[in-house]
Amino acid sequence: MTDISSMLGIIEQQEPDFAQHVVTRREAIAKGAKVSAALGAAMALGSVPVALAAFSKEAYGQSTAATVQDVLNFALMLEIFENEFYKAVLGTSSVAAQNNAFAPVRALAIAAGAQPVLAQISKHEVAHVAFLQANGAVNVLNLGASSFDFTGARGAGNGPFAPATTNLGFLLATSQGAEDTGVRAYKGQAGNLMSNTTVLEAALRIHSVEARHASKIRRLRRATGATAVKYSGTVSGGGAAAAGAGNLNPPQAIVDAFNLIYAGDDNVTHAGVNVTSLSYSSVSGFPSGTDLATAATEAFDEALTKDQVRAIVQPFFIPTIP
Amino acid sequence: MTDADGSDGRELVIGSAEQLWQPSSRRNFLRLLGLGGTVVMLPSLFACNSDDNSVTGTGTATAVTLNLSNDTGILNYAFALEQLEAAFYTAVVASSAFSGMSAEQKEVMVDLRNHEVIHREFFRQVLGSARVGDLALNSSTVTTITANTATILKTAEMFEDLGVAAYNGAGKYLTDSANLLVAGKIVSVEARHAAAIRDLREGLSLSGTPAGTRFAGDDVVNASGLDVKLEPSGVLTRVAATNVIDMTKTSVSIGTQPTTKPGTDDQGPPSPTP
Structure with missing residues (x-):
């Protein structure tokens, strides 16, 4: 199985800014910090592309943080x-x-x-x-x-x-x-x-x-x-x-x-889970014929x-x- | 994936004499409760009630004990609430009262059923083996509620407002921004539901809120323009009071409270009246 660390090495060469955030994240994980359910599931599955996708989203999500004051000012502007x-x-x-x-x-x-x-x-x-x-x-x-x-x-x-x-x-x-x-x-x-x-x-x-x-x-x-x-x-x-x-x-x-x-x-994938591809067939009360594709976009x-x-x-x- | 406490899940068929005998048939029972016929229980939480295993020999009681000190626990709390809502609307759509509803009411009930089932199955997938067990509904309570449109909509209003209050109160306990985002994606849908149900109920000529305002009435939105919000313990107290969950089979309780974090004062939704 491909080692995530080696994959990150490749990314570091191509996108230093991204890599810097990921390294921080990687170190945090190495120290036992909590990994999100989606990322944990992706890594447990050995799905490197999925894990990396989750990684990049989370790393960027945390790297672009505006300050609380910025958010308050922005919210006030909209209100x-x-x-x-x-x-x-x-x-x-x-x-x-x-x-x-x-x-x-x-x-x-x-x-x-x-x-x-x-x-x-x-x-x-x-x-x-x-x-x-x-x-x-x-x-x-x-x-x-x-x-x-x-x-x-x-x-x-x-x-x-x-x-x-x-x-x-x-x-x-x-x-x-x-x-x-x-x-x-x-x-x-x-x-x-x-x-x-x-x-x-x-x-x-x-x-x-x-x-x-x-x-x-x-x-x-x-x-x-x-x-x-x-x-x-x-x-x-x-x-x-x-x-x-x-x-x-x-x-x-x-x-x-x-x-x-x-x-x-219309996104239907959340925390790495595509909600249109879950096994609803085993769930009584969600009959076939339901417009799952539309309902899935409405539900989130x-x-x-x-x-x-x-x-x-x-x-x-x-x-x-x- | 394992839970923070290292427990693994395993699958069992849920069932008991009382659950199976009250509805007219097992098929209806399953439809009514919206259960797939399987239940996952954490061995560490496994609590056997000797009265409940007489029919199948495998069915038994399960205690849903929430550890709210980490994200997995908070998401399980959400999973439990979504189970409740999904099972409720599944029962509503299967009820005889449903067939007598207006086209608008039917559309709303089916939409809400679909959305809540999707939420439930989403959490089931995300949590994997770290998820808590499936909840059993109190079928006699559900039968009473689903006997007519008025009590269905009243209960729906209670559940939706409570769902909004629960997510609003739980968000601060999530430590991973990805999880907070997911909770945010869901809570606004619950708020849309709440407004729709409240608006439907206004159409039934209910008193108490000025015309045209019940969707976000002064009984749920305070003078600062803030919506309802409840800490988990307050939410579970209200859930228990509905008697919709069969607590003799799936007692839901908080084993570990969330780590205290600063927040806003609790403001629970009122009991829907009339």
């Missing part, structure tokens, strides 16, 4: 964005132009009974901003109500999301995209908060609230014509299809945005990196996100 979005939608923004822009769709939301839902979500975003600021998050960009262009044109006011100000279907699809981005963003940063478990736990508790929001918005959309989204509020598949926005016949620019928001959400929500999140939200920010 201010969401907060100002819902305020504009509800007409409670401190900037009249933002309120006025959404006046047409606001009337439609009220008529459709969606206003209390949006108000409940808005209440939580207000609370998240206050909570993060009370716990040391810094508004690095000095973001305020006038820092955003919710059409997605960085201030020009004529971006692809302009229909969200006049069309309830587009508004809810946009809201869903914002909430799902929030879920994926928090998930992606959890690992960077492990050194401060109080902040980690608070972040996890915000993370699940965002998921509740996303679920409800999906249900609202399903009840109003978006037949491609699930009543269970879960995300089917990945890429633009996962938005379930086909009923809106969205322009290509919005499709492109959804492709970023739901990139990789994927994370986004900070860079991915930045690319998604930058069009809505007038300032440049560092």
